[in-house]
Amino acid sequence: MTIWIGLVMALHILVTLLLVLVVLIQGGENVDITAAFGGVSQAAFGPRGTVSTLARFTWVLGGIFMLTSITLSVWAGRIGGASVLRNSGTTKAAPAPKSSAPARPAIPAHK
Helix, strand or coil, rough: CCCHHHHHHHHHHHHHHHHHHHHHHHHCCCCCCCHHHCCCCHHHHCCCCCCCCCHHHHHHHHHHHHHHHHHHHHHHHHHCCCCCCCCCCCCCCCCCCCCCCCCCCCCCCCC
């Protein structure tokens, strides 16, 4: 099952990066020049027209992103909510023992 988790996680990361890229490439709703100067854009009152390829690609990537998110969430719940830091190899260091006498400040040597 761990290989499936790795594959789904790799797909999730790839889809996330592609989704960000595709959203940034797309133009806004009011890309008409009249809308830039406060005028009324014809896109607001006219028919929407066909959906562009980038918009369709965004919907597909969004669906895949949601499926991989839900899948990873369900698998994390079944495993027991294990932390990614559990097996990182870091251990908490023990506190340093306290000495009974206070440390003396160092006296600079005279030349």
